[in-house]
Amino acid sequence: MTIPSGLLPEGLSDRLPPQAEASARLVRRVLDTVASHGYERVMPPLAEFEETLAGRLKSMRAQDLVRAVDPVSQRSLALRPDMTAQIGRIATTRLASAPRPLRLSYGGPVIRLRANQLRPERERLQVGAELIGSDSLAAAVEIVNVAIEALQAAGVTGITIDFTLPDLIDSLAAGPLPLASDEIELVRAELDGKDAGALAAISPAAAAYLPLMEATGPFHPAMEKLEALNAQLGGAIDSRIAGLRAIAKPIGWDITLTLDPTERHGFEYQNWFGFSIFAEGFTGEIGRGGSYAIIRADGSEEPAMGFSLYPDPLIDAGFGAEQPNRLFLPLHHDQSCAAQLRGEGWQTVAALTPQENGEALRCTHWLDGDEPRPY
């Protein structure tokens, strides 16, 4: 069976005007904002050796990668399903001796062979910033605030930031709320499912994690519940509490803050701190970030903090699409006048024949002598 010439594979699609321009504008504004905070652009390649790329992708299955055999090296190549792993590679190899903290930004397409029901697209845009050499509280404050500023500069409103503490269960289980090693995954699963009865049924030790299920939702009430648990534990998570409070403090009133301390979906990399970004009217997150460790070539770890945005759902929903002023230039128009108007921000559409109709070409105005006139 022949494939119709206009058919694209499932999960791969064209962006047409005006959404393509909206997408480019959003990426540009995000990258301009992070650049103003000292993050320097890097551009890793679309493909790498599968072996070196996959080693840095903790939660990725090899069969989800788009792969090809390299005729030069006879090795397997893989297309990047994520750019963060590539930034880590650059930081620990070619930029290993650059002074820390190292601030890098990036933006481009990522692709995977298999998608899932929740996210059927196989190619999407990723744009973000990574701060390498620190996972301190100061680094977290910077990254969260730069992410918010970048989205606001791109015109995104109704932003919600959901904080999480990805390694909280592990550290509680190893300390003040001990769990048997086979209980940890069960506790996580019931916390994920927010099933209090099932959590309590695991064991009395597991039941001690019930207060974490309550410490979820709008930031301030949830923090009060987390603080109550902390008091029960004799201040065992004092530093977590203080950290979350310090990160939240400089965030403006126009941002909704929530807490989900045991959320782990998408935080397979993160350690003490993670956050998801949502925008009003869009289901699913539009970005995420947090603290993590990059593995150096010698096996040692370097701390890092960063965020990535996945703006496609925003663009799909029509975000940022603008219809600019388009000026039709009849044949024999004044060329220097047209050039001047382009310099002032007009988009011009020059007639190629006497028959053309500017209005049919979606022009909003036409040039009459040296005067743009609306249609």
Added chain:
Amino acid sequence: MTIPSGLLPEGLSDRLPPQAEASARLVRRVLDTVASHGYERVMPPLAEFEETLAGRLKSMRAQDLVRAVDPVSQRSLALRPDMTAQIGRIATTRLASAPRPLRLSYGGPVIRLRANQLRPERERLQVGAELIGSDSLAAAVEIVNVAIEALQAAGVTGITIDFTLPDLIDSLAAGPLPLASDEIELVRAELDGKDAGALAAISPAAAAYLPLMEATGPFHPAMEKLEALNAQLGGAIDSRIAGLRAIAKPIGWDITLTLDPTERHGFEYQNWFGFSIFAEGFTGEIGRGGSYAIIRADGSEEPAMGFSLYPDPLIDAGFGAEQPNRLFLPLHHDQSCAAQLRGEGWQTVAALTPQENGEALRCTHWLDGDEPRPY
């Protein structure tokens, strides 16, 4: 053997600061310029069905494509080695009913599995504009001038445009300078090699093509030779001569024009008109364009004119790399002052610890109260 974690496959590479930013800036300025002339952005996907993509790639061998089997459709997917074919697909399918002329622009990475000695990179940036629905002289004038204006807006100087007439040999051979069908390819090959003796030795009919070999080089002297041939042929190529003269006329004195009427390398798609773009100091072309035909789903043809730039060699050579003013912000700096300075174009680098040294972080200035001071 394990691959060192920092090693990339041959022909795939990272762009680091400041070249990555220079590359993004160049692409941005080119796309902004073409947008000001009414070209609207489209973003086709990185991969398509191999069958539909390869059908539009006249000069591409299947084994040069990066391919993978699609687990959803069980069809072969291929990554785009070129974006022009995708623009043609969009124009004749999803935008088939959009009014003509249709002006579209695009920019992004393209990738191929095998490179060649001349161009060892397997991934490169392509950015360009296509005018669909016309291959007229007016369309050629617009495309050449928009390409020049875009490169100049990006800061490229020392531009040379080399014109060619891709289907000239075919039309001469079918008309005023008849050739046997098996002679055409021989004549082409000797014209490519600029071997006058070998050309004359093919046959007396082939020897009649010798004047075309002379009509090569700086535009005006080469045009005089082409006009002399035209006079011999009783004006058989009057319209070609007039076309080239009209395209050249509005081009500024700061652009070097050359003519190579029988050049065909890279012009497998083009019909009556083609051009290559060179920049002083860079071997090899940085772009090309011309007239061509898009095949519609029903097999009919639609005329088109366009250009593509491949700016990587410029960036590799250091073009456009700037070191911006970077302002170190000590701990407890005035945050509203820092925000104001970012708004004025400063890039700021905030201290995360009291120990940090702004100069070591390549800052050019530090914030002293509300005053940036140079290091």
